Amino acid sequence: MSVRDYPLEIWKRLIHMKQTRKVYVPVTEFERQTSYCPLYLAWRILDEARDYFRTPIPEAFADELAHRAEAVFAHHRFWQRKFQSQLGRDAILTAMRHWLAGVLAKERPALFRDLPENFKIGHPLPERAPHPGPLPRAERGNHRPRFVHGCELLPA
Numbered sequence: 001m002s003v004r005d006y007p008l009e010i011w012k013r014l015i016h017m018k019q020t021r022k023v024y025v026p027v028t029e030f031e032r033q034t035s036y037c038p039l040y041l042a043w044r045i046l047d048e049a050r051d052y053f054r055t056p057i058p059e060a061f062a063d064e065l066a067h068r069a070e071a072v073f074a075h076h077r078f079w080q081r082k083f084q085s086q087l088g089r090d091a092i093l094t095a096m097r098h099w100l101a102g103v104l105a106k107e108r109p110a111l112f113r114d115l116p117e118n119f120k121i122g123h124p125l126p127e128r129a130p131h132p133g134p135l136p137r138a139e140r141g142n143h144r145p146r147f148v149h150g151c152e153l154l155p156a
Contacts, residue, residue, distance in 0.1 A: 030070045034083050038066040045096045052125040065096045094122030
């Protein structure tokens, strides 16, 4: 029996099987060597920021963070070793938090100004944003931060 002798129903099933076949995204070199999906980790960082600010943040920021992680990993031997180490996942998350702070500084300056200083250097955000009530007496003085991340350069 040749291929042309198949009944029409079988042809329809074969065509349907080819159309419904799952298409998998190729595994990147970053994922192969670190066993982490950079886009998933970027989504996690974005969710952390969304929960903190209780406001939507564009998904495009996650794509930008994932591409940056792959580019840094591909071109810098130091980061390759750091991301592949035992604490590699934490190193990737720390770097992505820092990069997200930079993206927010460019795209959403108001959110950037509300970020805690330690998030800008990679620490996780607290569970919720602090209540915008009056400051306790101890924090009302003329305290100037020792290290500033360029907040004063952003438009008011």
